[in-house]
Amino acid sequence: MDHLVVGVLGGGQLGRMLVEAAHRLNIQVAVLDSENAPAKQINLVASDKHITGSFAKAADVQKLARNCDVLTYEIEHVDTKVLQELDEEKPFVEGTQSWSRIQPSWATVRTIQDKFLQKQHFAKFDIATAQSIAVGTSEPQGLKEIADRLGYPFMLKSRTEAYDGRGNYPVKSVSEIEAALAALSNRPLYAEKWAHFRIELAVMVIKTNQEASLDSWESNTLAYPTVETIHEDSICKLVYVPPRGVSRKLAKAAQVLARRAVSTFAGTGVFGVELFLLDDDSLVVNEIAPRPHNSGHYTIEACHMSQYEAQIRAVLPKLSKTILPGSTDLVAPAAIMLNVLGGPEPDSHLLVADAALTIPGAKVHLYGKGDGRPGRKMGHITILGQSMSEVETKIHPLINIVDSIRAHRHDKTSSSAAAITKMANSLNISNPAPKPKSVIAVVMGSDTDLATLRPGLTLLDEIGIPYEVTITSAHRTPQHMLNFGKAAAGRGIRAIIAAAGGAAHLPGMMASVTSVPVIGVPVKASSLDGLDSLLSIVQMPRGIPVATVSIGNSINAALLAARIVGTSDARVREWVENHLQKMDDENMAKAARLEAEGWKDYKKLDS
Numbered sequence: 212m213d214h215l216v217v218g219v220l221g222g223g224q225l226g227r228m229l230v231e232a233a234h235r236l237n238i239q240v241a242v243l244d245s246e247n248a249p250a251k252q253i254n255l256v257a258s259d260k261h262i263t264g265s266f267a268k269a270a271d272v273q274k275l276a277r278n279c280d281v282l283t284y285e286i287e288h289v290d291t292k293v294l295q296e297l298d299e300e301k302p303f304v305e306g307t308q309s310w311s312r313i314q315p316s317w318a319t320v321r322t323i324q325d326k327f328l329q330k331q332h333f334a335k336f337d338i339a340t341a342q343s344i345a346v347g348t349s350e351p352q353g354l355k356e357i358a359d360r361l362g363y364p365f366m367l368k369s370r371t372e373a374y375d376g377r378g379n380y381p382v383k384s385v386s387e388i389e390a391a392l393a394a395l396s397n398r399p400l401y402a403e404k405w406a407h408f409r410i411e412l413a414v415m416v417i418k419t420n421q422e423a424s425l426d427s428w429e430s431n432t433l434a435y436p437t438v439e440t441i442h443e444d445s446i447c448k449l450v451y452v453p454p455r456g457v458s459r460k461l462a463k464a465a466q467v468l469a470r471r472a473v474s475t476f477a478g479t480g481v482f483g484v485e486l487f488l489l490d491d492d493s494l495v496v497n498e499i500a501p502r503p504h505n506s507g508h509y510t511i512e513a514c515h516m517s518q519y520e521a522q523i524r525a526v527l528p529k530l531s532k533t534i535l536p537g538s539t540d541l542v543a544p545a546a547i548m549l550n551v552l553g554g555p556e557p558d559s560h561l562l563v564a565d566a567a568l569t570i571p572g573a574k575v576h577l578y579g580k581g582d583g584r585p586g587r588k589m590g591h592i593t594i595l596g597q598s599m600s601e602v603e604t605k606i607h608p609l610i611n612i613v614d615s616i617r618a619h620r621h622d623k624t625s626s627s628a629a630a631i632t633k634m635a636n637s638l639n640i641s642n643p644a645p646k647p648k649s650v651i652a653v654v655m656g657s658d659t660d661l662a663t664l665r666p667g668l669t670l671l672d673e674i675g676i677p678y679e680v681t682i683t684s685a686h687r688t689p690q691h692m693l694n695f696g697k698a699a700a701g702r703g704i705r706a707i708i709a710a711a712g713g714a715a716h717l718p719g720m721m722a723s724v725t726s727v728p729v730i731g732v733p734v735k736a737s738s739l740d741g742l743d744s745l746l747s748i749v750q751m752p753r754g755i756p757v758a759t760v761s762i763g764n765s766i767n768a769a770l771l772a773a774r775i776v777g778t779s780d781a782r783v784r785e786w787v788e789n790h791l792q793k794m795d796d797e798n799m800a801k802a803a804r805l806e807a808e809g810w811k812d813y814k815k816l817d818s
Contacts, residue, residue, distance in 0.1 A: 215304065215527055216241055216257065218275045219250065220266040221285030224578040224588060225503050225519075226250030228511065229285065232519035236530070240523075243275040249579040250285070269293035280304055282313045283480060283526045284320065284502045288372060291321040307528055311421060314526035315478025315501050319423075322476070323501050327370045327401040336425050338472045339495045341487075345370075346400040351388050354402065358385065361404045367391045370399040379445065381405075406495060408487035411440045412454055413506035414469035416482045417521045417539065419531045428474035434466040435514060435539045440485075440506050443617070444586065447505045449610070450548040452513065452541070455599060457488065458701035465494055472496050479531055481522040483507060505550070505588075512574050512593050513546040514539055543595040544779055547602045549609055551590040553583025554616035555627045560589040562631060563612045567592045570605055585620035597780045599703060600647035600677065607644035611635045650780075651678040651772050652699055652727075653708045654692075656717045658682060660710040663734045667708065667765030674773055674786050685716040692717065696724040705779075706772040710765065712736040715747035718757045728775055730768045731759045 217233065219226050222244030230250050233240045241260035242250045251261055260278040264271030266286065272293045276282060281304060282294070294317035304310045322328050330343040344357050346367070358365060363385070369378030378398065380391040392400075420431030439454030440447050454462060469484035476482070476499075483504025485497040507518040516524075516538040524530040551563045560583045567573040577590040592609060596602035615634040619627055651671065653664060664680075671678050683692040699707060707725065709718035710732040718731030731748035735741030741762035749759040760767040770787070777784035805813050 214238075215280035216260060216278065217523060217526060218243070218260075218279030218282045219285050220272065220275070220282065220289045222248030222250030223285060224249055224580070224590075226285040227253060227578060228508075228517075228576070229503065229519045229522060230254045232517055233523045236520070236523060238523055238527075241275060241279045243271055247581075252579045266290075273297065276312075280312060281526050283315075283522065287320050287324055287501055289320065291317045291324065294320070304528060309421075310528040311478065313478070314421075315418070315476060315480045315482075316421075319476040319478050320501050323499055325370045325399075326368060326373065326498060327399075329498060330401075330403075332475065333472060333496060336471075336475045338475070339468065339493070341406045341495055341497075342404040344402050346402055349392055349396065351392060354382075354388050354392065355385060357402045358382065358388070361402055364405045366403040366405060367395060368401055368403055369395055370401055372398075377445070406487045406489065406497070408489050410454065410457060410488040411442065411497075412457070412465050412486045412488055412494075413438050413440050413450070413504070414466050414484045414486065415504060415507040415510065415518050415521075415539075416469050416473040416484055417518075417525055417534055418473050418476070418479050418482060419525055419534050421477060421479055423475055423477040425471060425475050428471045432470040432474050433534065433536065433539050434470050435507060435510055435518065436541055437462040437465040438506055438509070446550070446552070446586065446588070448550055448613070450506050450509055451599070452509055452546050453599070456701070458698070461488065461492060461494070468494050468496065472499060476501070479525045481507070481518050481525060508576070508591050509546045509548040509593050510539075511576070513541055513543060513595055515542060544597055545599040545602045546593060546595045547599075547606050548591055548593045549606055549613065550588060551577075551592060551613065552616070553585055553587040553589050554620050554631065555585065555622045557582035557584075559583060559616055559619075559627065559631065562616065562628065562635075563592070563609055564590060566612055567609055570594065570609070572596070573605070573609075598648075598650065600645070600650075604644045604647070608635070608639055611638035611642060614638060647677040648703055649677045649679040650703060650705045650776055651676055651708065652695075652704045652706075653678055653680045653710075654683050654695070654717065654721065655680075655710045656682070656684040656686070656712070660712065660734050663732060663763050664708070664710050664765045667732070667769035670766055670769040671773070674769075674783060676773060676776055676783060683717070685711070685720045686714075689720075692720060693724050696721045696727075699725050699727045706730060706775040708732060708765070708768045708772055710734050710768075711748065712741065712744045713747075715744040718748050718759075719751050719755065722751070722757045723755050729757050730771050731757045732765050732768045733759065733762045735763050 216239045218241045222242040227249040230240050239257040241257050243262040243266050246263045262275045266289050269290050276297050304312045322332050330340050333340045364383040367380045380394050382391045414437050415435040417433045436452050439451040441449040473482045481503050483500040487495050503518045511517040524534050551560050553560050564575050567575050574593045583589045594602050594606050612635040615631045619631050707729045709721050711717040712734030713736045718729050722729040733741050733744035751757050777787050
């Protein structure tokens with residue numbers, strides 16, 4: 212174990228969770244922030260090493276540096292000039308010959324602090340981003356000329372000191388230019404081409420090698436799963452993992468892009484990478500944070516190693532070597548993180564936290580910030596589950612409370628809590644949880660196959676597995692059939708039941724384009740009694756397996772699909788186990804009666 216002291220510039224909620232992770236590793240953390248900062252409240256072990264002051268003040272940063280072995284960040288708005296001076300005075304951790312005591316590098320933070328420089332940096336390495344142009348004048352005419360190149364709408368952004376939407380101004384027409392310049396006056400600005408995205412994504416990346424090298428991105432970075440982020444009032448509201456409606460291929464591409472982008476920076480640590488998934492399914496980097504990030508809070512419960520533990524390990528010379536592939540994997544199939552913001556009263560946010568305590572499995576994190584105020588991040592809640600539908604159902608009442616707090620955030624009356632609760636209860640009725648998404652797809656080549664499938668569909672209803680039913684033919688609608696198969700895994704489908712008669716190509720063709728297990732149901736046609744269908748489905752070439760049940764046996768197809776779903780759904784697995792026990796009990800009862808009555812007097816009770 213590494214016994215070096217880690218100094219953190221900033222002690223807010225990110226610092227608090229960083230301290231929690233460090234305590235489990237027996238690592239001391241010294242914090243530079245205000246006297247009662249959230250990170251200091253739970254960190255008495257290193258209380259004599261804390262510094263009360265500002266992470267943007269050179270003298271205070273120097274004091275922290277004297278109390279610790281390694282410096283890292285909770286926020287990037289720090290004085291990089293003093294960090295550069297400290298690096299020149301004493302570049303390496305004592306006892307090492309090459310490990311920088313400032314991680315990630317101050318040069319990395321300096322580049323990232325200026326969002327326009329950040330975009331220029333990416334351009335040098337062909338990392339995809341939105342087109343950006345520096346605004347060198349506060350005169351409207353200059354911005355009009357830039358707008359002619361970018362087109363409307365575009366974003367006018369502050370190059371520095373911008374976060375949670377602060378410092379951004381959407382310009383939708385020439386008439387809004389003067390208002391935009393006025394709103395962002397006295398700031399260095401740049402204009403950014405509007406990104407027509409359909410989903411905002413994020414990837415947390417761990418960098419374990421100090422060198423900046425795009426060529427070695429595969430060996431010096433690890434990525435957490437790609438997540439979908441939902442923003443409201445320019446503040447992250449929800450994080451979904453895995454992202455909804457995004458294929459595994461695109462999610463993997465987002466991880467690769469994020470890792471490549473991070474590998475171009477010097478130093479080790481955790482980086483938060485925000486991305487846009489555009490309408491044409493291309494990806495661009497929006498911006499990067501050189502520290503743990505709001506979009507990575509879910510990792511505390513949902514991954515083998517949280518982003519905060521990863522940050523502690525990555526910045527220390529011995530522990531950085533212990534971050535291995537698999538560390539960032541999920542421990543559950545799905546998770547949702549909900550941010551809890553302040554409301555009209557100092558304790559309005561506790562309405563969400565208290566409600567979360569009544570939901571089994573909900574993990575509540577409150578940040579110790581004292582009184583809440585509208586829009587202030589006061590905590591977050593994470594829920595894990597065996598499916599996205601399960602997690603969406605559990606977290607939905609909490610989202611309704613959050614929405615109600617937002618609607619009443621400027622209501623300063625004494626009855627605000629009652630009004631928030633009343634509206635949340637109303638939303639639970641008018642805006643119920645989304646219906647469970649299908650996990651089984653049942654397809655047939657023709658509506659004449661429906662009669663064969665009815666018994667199996669009835670059984671799926673009895674089990675309570677959400678499913679979808681449609682018609683798609685390998686011969687009459689081949690492209691639709693192929694598109695359906697290719698999209699199945701990305702939509703959360705875990706098994707496909709495909710009924711077909713005659714040539715019966717549907718199950719095999721479906722299996723050729725999807726990683727989802729396909730169960731073929733041979734349909735008895737007008738000739739050969741369905742034997743032709745059975746042989747067509749079962750005689751698949753090597754490498755394209757199709758599970759095949761007996762002719763017309765949709766009951767077994769449904770049971771096999773249930774077993775597949777049950778491998779990751781405890782409720783369905785329990786149903787299957789009870790079903791097997793029921794058959795066992797029934798058969799044993801028949802055996803006992805046969806033995807007692809004798810075969811001559813025995814009569815079937817279910818005939």
